[in-house]
Amino acid sequence: MTIFSGCAHKRMPSPSDPVTLTMWHVYGSQTESPLNTVIDEFNRSLGSEYGITVNVVSVTSSSAIDKALMASANGEPGAEKMPDLFTAYPRVAEIVGQDKLLPWDEYFSEDELSAFHTEFLSEGYFGEQLLMLPVAKSTEALYLNKTLFDRFSADTGITTDDLSTYDGVFSAARAYYDWSDGQSFLQINDYYHYAYVGMKAYGSEFIRSGRPRLEDEAFRTIWIPLAKTAIYGGICLDEGYAAARWKTAEVIANTGSTADVLYQPDRVIYPDNTTELIEAVALPYLKFTENTSAAIYRGGGLFAIKSEDERKNQAAYIFAKWLTDCEHNLEFVTNAGYLPVRDDALDALFEDFSIIKKENYRSVYRAVDEMLDSYMLYALPLYEGASEIQSDFESNVKAVLKSARGQYIKRVNEGEDPDTVLAALAESSLAELKSLSSK
Amino acid sequence: MRTFMKFDLPGVIRQIKAEGISIRRRFVGYIISAIALVLSLILLLLNMFGVLNPTSAQITDALDAQLIFYANSIKRDYDKAAAHALSFSDQLEEGIEEYLRENGLTFENLKNNADALSALQNALYGIVYLNMQLAPSSGAFYILDTTVNSRSNVPLYNGIYLKYINLYSESTVNNEITLYRGSFSTAKKGDVTFHSGWNNEMRTDFFDACDSVFDGDTHYILSPAVEIPDTWERARYVYVPIRDPKDHIIGVCGFEINDMYFQLSKKVSDDKLGQLVGALLDNEQGAYTGQFNSSRYNTMGSENVTFTENSRNAVFDFGTERCIGKTRAVTLGDRTFTAALMITEAQFDAIVQRGQMKTVGIILAVVLIMFAYCLFLSHKYVAPIIKKIDQIKHSGDDGEQLKIREFDALFAFIEEKTSVHEAQLKNLEAAKIAAEEEAARAREAYEKALEEYELAKSEILHLSEESKNEIVLEDYEYFLCNLKTLTQQEMRIYELYVEGKSTAEIAAIIGIKENTMKYHNKNIYSKLGVSSRKQFLRFAALKQMQDKKGKQIE
Numbered sequence: 004m005t006i007f008s009g010c011a012h013k014r015m016p017s018p019s020d021p022v023t024l025t026m027w028h029v030y031g032s033q034t035e036s037p038l039n040t041v042i043d044e045f046n047r048s049l050g051s052e053y054g055i056t057v058n059v060v061s062v063t064s065s066s067a068i069d070k071a072l073m074a075s076a077n078g079e080p081g082a083e084k085m086p087d088l089f090t091a092y093p094r095v096a097e098i099v100g101q102d103k104l105l106p107w108d109e110y111f112s113e114d115e116l117s118a119f120h121t122e123f124l125s126e127g128y129f130g131e132q133l134l135m136l137p138v139a140k141s142t143e144a145l146y147l148n149k150t151l152f153d154r155f156s157a158d159t160g161i162t163t164d165d166l167s168t169y170d171g172v173f174s175a176a177r178a179y180y181d182w183s184d185g186q187s188f189l190q191i192n193d194y195y196h197y198a199y200v201g202m203k204a205y206g207s208e209f210i211r212s213g214r215p216r217l218e219d220e221a222f223r224t225i226w227i228p229l230a231k232t233a234i235y236g237g238i239c240l241d242e243g244y245a246a247a248r249w250k251t252a253e254v255i256a257n258t259g260s261t262a263d264v265l266y267q268p269d270r271v272i273y274p275d276n277t278t279e280l281i282e283a284v285a286l287p288y289l290k291f292t293e294n295t296s297a298a299i300y301r302g303g304g305l306f307a308i309k310s311e312d313e314r315k316n317q318a319a320y321i322f323a324k325w326l327t328d329c330e331h332n333l334e335f336v337t338n339a340g341y342l343p344v345r346d347d348a349l350d351a352l353f354e355d356f357s358i359i360k361k362e363n364y365r366s367v368y369r370a371v372d373e374m375l376d377s378y379m380l381y382a383l384p385l386y387e388g389a390s391e392i393q394s395d396f397e398s399n400v401k402a403v404l405k406s407a408r409g410q411y412i413k414r415v416n417e418g419e420d421p422d423t424v425l426a427a428l429a430e431s432s433l434a435e436l437k438s439l440s441s442k
Numbered sequence: 443m444r445t446f447m448k449f450d451l452p453g454v455i456r457q458i459k460a461e462g463i464s465i466r467r468r469f470v471g472y473i474i475s476a477i478a479l480v481l482s483l484i485l486l487l488l489n490m491f492g493v494l495n496p497t498s499a500q501i502t503d504a505l506d507a508q509l510i511f512y513a514n515s516i517k518r519d520y521d522k523a524a525a526h527a528l529s530f531s532d533q534l535e536e537g538i539e540e541y542l543r544e545n546g547l548t549f550e551n552l553k554n555n556a557d558a559l560s561a562l563q564n565a566l567y568g569i570v571y572l573n574m575q576l577a578p579s580s581g582a583f584y585i586l587d588t589t590v591n592s593r594s595n596v597p598l599y600n601g602i603y604l605k606y607i608n609l610y611s612e613s614t615v616n617n618e619i620t621l622y623r624g625s626f627s628t629a630k631k632g633d634v635t636f637h638s639g640w641n642n643e644m645r646t647d648f649f650d651a652c653d654s655v656f657d658g659d660t661h662y663i664l665s666p667a668v669e670i671p672d673t674w675e676r677a678r679y680v681y682v683p684i685r686d687p688k689d690h691i692i693g694v695c696g697f698e699i700n701d702m703y704f705q706l707s708k709k710v711s712d713d714k715l716g717q718l719v720g721a722l723l724d725n726e727q728g729a730y731t732g733q734f735n736s737s738r739y740n741t742m743g744s745e746n747v748t749f750t751e752n753s754r755n756a757v758f759d760f761g762t763e764r765c766i767g768k769t770r771a772v773t774l775g776d777r778t779f780t781a782a783l784m785i786t787e788a789q790f791d792a793i794v795q796r797g798q799m800k801t802v803g804i805i806l807a808v809v810l811i812m813f814a815y816c817l818f819l820s821h822k823y824v825a826p827i828i829k830k831i832d833q834i835k836h837s838g839d840d841g842e843q844l845k846i847r848e849f850d851a852l853f854a855f856i857e858e859k860t861s862v863h864e865a866q867l868k869n870l871e872a873a874k875i876a877a878e879e880e881a882a883r884a885r886e887a888y889e890k891a892l893e894e895y896e897l898a899k900s901e902i903l904h905l906s907e908e909s910k911n912e913i914v915l916e917d918y919e920y921f922l923c924n925l926k927t928l929t930q931q932e933m934r935i936y937e938l939y940v941e942g943k944s945t946a947e948i949a950a951i952i953g954i955k956e957n958t959m960k961y962h963n964k965n966i967y968s969k970l971g972v973s974s975r976k977q978f979l980r981f982a983a984l985k986q987m988q989d990k991k992g993k994q995i996e
Binding site: 036039064068071 | 556560589590591594598607608609610611613615618625626633635636637638639640641642643672673674702705706716717736737738741742762763786788789791792795
């Protein structure tokens with residue numbers, strides 16, 4: 004109780020005058036929701052003591068939250084009332100309106116805020132106000148279905164050592180396509196991140212003045228090998244998350260957030276309903292060149308809608324403080340593939356992996372540990388229209404490459420030289436992407 | 443305060459009985475009694491007509507009113523889902539029949555025929571998708587009593603099960619869907635993503651409660667809330683049978699209503715009570731589980747909940763927490779469920795306490811107003827009377843009228859009486875003064891007589907003392923010795939002489955003649971040995987003095 008005594012002059016929630024906070028969050032797959040488990044623990048312990056109930060009314064994706072918040076903010080018919088708490092990327096601040104968001108810095112003391120990892124905290128500041136509180140951060144890794152890869156490896160001699168760079172993975176993907184008789188090897192879950200880190204690796208910037216720089220030579224450098232592999236068939240270009248495709252062995256590798264481990268299946272299911280248990284491993288994020296190790300760190304944060312009922316604001320603070328303390332934050336993030344947000348929790352996590360219960364999660368944290376030692380980690384830039392530009396870029400890349408892939412199959416079937424067609428389509432796809440992006 | 447603390451009611455009552463009570467107190471007492479009586483009657487009437495209820499009863503009434511609406515809403519929605527499910531079933535029956543006819547297959551031919559079952563799923567996918575969009579649900583499914591692999595260790599049903607991915611509103615328009623159960627080709631053809639707990643087919647024990655649909659002829663069944671395998675969710679299912687043209691049941695279809703959808707669609711709040719916890723509970727051999735409109739209670743309520751009902755409320759025990767609420771039976775399908783609305787016990791107690799404080803506040807305010815009104819009336823009515831009485835007591839009536847006829851007449855009567863009594867008092871005082879003067883004069887005469895007497899007595903004493911030495915001792919002893927020889931009459935005469943009476947006075951007192959007196963004197967002188975009156979009186983005085991001294995010595 005005494006930890007909140009600093010705010011004793013403000014109206015606090017109590018069991019006799021309870022407060023319910025509705026919450027939308029993204030920390031859960033359809034199979035598991037570690038945050039729900041932790042929230043349940045909060046409701047039963049400190050929440051019960053203060054009469055606070057955090058009522059999760061949606062566990063969804065960040066893009067769905069963006070849409071729902073937009074609908075709520077615009078008062079669209081059928082839209083739900085804005086939740087009291089939601090997790091999202093910084094871009095939602097402009098959707099919701101910064102003036103409607105609770106400034107966490109008015110509730111957390113300076114001492115409390117100083118316990119957070121500085122870089123993670125700084126992402127949440129909008130001007131002078133801390134509107135997004137970090138609760139979990141992730142970086143990216145390469146996931147591999149090692150059981151199926153080992154069969155491929157045995158036949159081709161390609162090993163996991165070849166999977167440290169994009170060039171190595173693209174080569175493996177084309178070889179896998181041939182070996183598996185037309186199966187994709189890889190899915191890249193986020194092309195925007197690919198471009199952002201890739202351009203950094205070549206000493207350039209993907210985003211400048213609020214727009215992607217597709218005309219930059221560095222972009223061409225990272226685009227051509229990607230396009231060639233995708234057009235060849237080595238990269239899956241369909242919508243949806245890679246983890247779902249692991250179930251049917253549509254792909255056996257993907258780049259994605261460390262949090263994707265939550266979605267990873269432990270088996271492959273074949274059409275006759277037979278299943279095969281698989282070993283999944285995580286490797287450090289792919290390098291663009293041997294000497295440039297970089298990745299982005301990502302993960303949104305916790306926002307609260309500022310309420311006229313001060314009890315709700317206090318309840319949001321009490322919950323946020325509880326969620327980000329070392330013990331509960333570690334309990335939550337290590338079951339969801341995220342990084343904790345306080346320095347003491349980060350130290351505790353990487354000092355002792357035994358606190359992580361599942362082997363595939365330990366694999367992720369080993370990869371992250373390696374990356375923290377030698378990688379540059381970048382946060383995505385926030386600028387006006389970032390959300391739309393990111394979403395458009397993703398769909399444009401997939402559309403352009405899918406179209407090129409279709410043309411490639413057609414032209415090769417018509418007897419054209421595959422390498423010549425591939426090179427031509429890689430170049431034309433870049434032109435088409437530039438054309439689409441300029442609209 | 444000390445006086446108040448030591449308030450002695452019996453003592454006060456005794457004092458009142460002994461001394462009476464002031465007009466002001468009596469008046470205030472009567473007025474308070476009257477107001478209290480009227481208030482009591484008003485409160486009684488308000489209570490009789492239900493206007494004035496205790497807060498706990500108000501909470502119960504509010505919950506009751508909300509529960510009627512809530513239970514009806516649940517029944518309406520589930521019946522609506524059931525109606526959609528019946529239509530869904532009809533469409534599926536037609537779709538299956540059409541597919542089998544077009545492909546020259548029988549239902550039995552589908553077993554272990556992965557291609558045919560996938561093709562059938564592709565044919566039926568649109569029906570499942572459309573009905574899912576129409577029904578108030580979080581998912582839709584059908585299962586057929588057949589499988590792609592009858593050799594599997596686990597008995598399986600084939601079918602499609604679609605779920606919404608991003609539920610955040612009761613409205614599911616434009617929500618993305620995911621394939622939870624169904625073939626690979628169904629996902630491809632429907633361009634739908636796999637659920638992260640996806641499997642090709644469903645275990646036959648997946649829908650426990652649907653067995654009775656296969657067994658019997660039930661319109662629809664609403665299942666208990668159960669865990670959805672490979673997910674963190676719980677859900678109820680609306681089941682209806684799928685029949686072949688010969689009316690054999692070949693499968694089941696229906697809708698999923700998961701906890702999240704229930705939460706979103708069954709929100710309920712009350713202006714006074716705030717957010718209410720609503721639930722649809724299943725009674726399984728005395729233990730209750732169910733769906734709640736709060737994720738917190740859904741977690742707690744997935745375990746057993748117990749509740750006890752008294753005449754007014756139901757008390758729900760979640761183990762670590764208790765709630766107070768109301769319940770109502772709701773029949774859905776072939777089963778009876780319990781709809782419930784509740785608030786936490788702490789919240790209930792706080793509302794009751796606030797209500798009690800309000801009642802106490804009102805009573806205090808009424809009492810204060812009552813006292814103020816009494817004081818006002820006392821000031822206006824009693825104070826002038828008391829003032830008038832004081833004035834009359836201290837300085838007489840000034841003639842000013844109270845404008846209260848009875849009191850003015852009374853004071854006039856008192857004034858008249860007072861005048862009479864004052865005149866009488868004056869007379870009495872004059873008489874008293876005269877009597878006092880007379881008494882003073884008498885006292886003065888008495889004191890003078892006493893002074894003379896004392897003087898005479900001292901003279902006699904003086905004489906006695908003077909003549910003492912002249913008395914012959916023998917004569918005096920003779921006198922003393924023979925004194926007892928005197929007759930009674932002579933002794934009487936002797937004593938009267940000693941008292942200082944004259945011969946004539948003695949004769950008058952005794953009632954004898956002077957001659958007789960002389961005769962007696964002669965005898966007395968003779969017996970006492972005295973020769974003259976002077977000697978006789980000297981001896982008598984001497985004796986008297988000696989007698990007095992003797993008494994003093996004694």
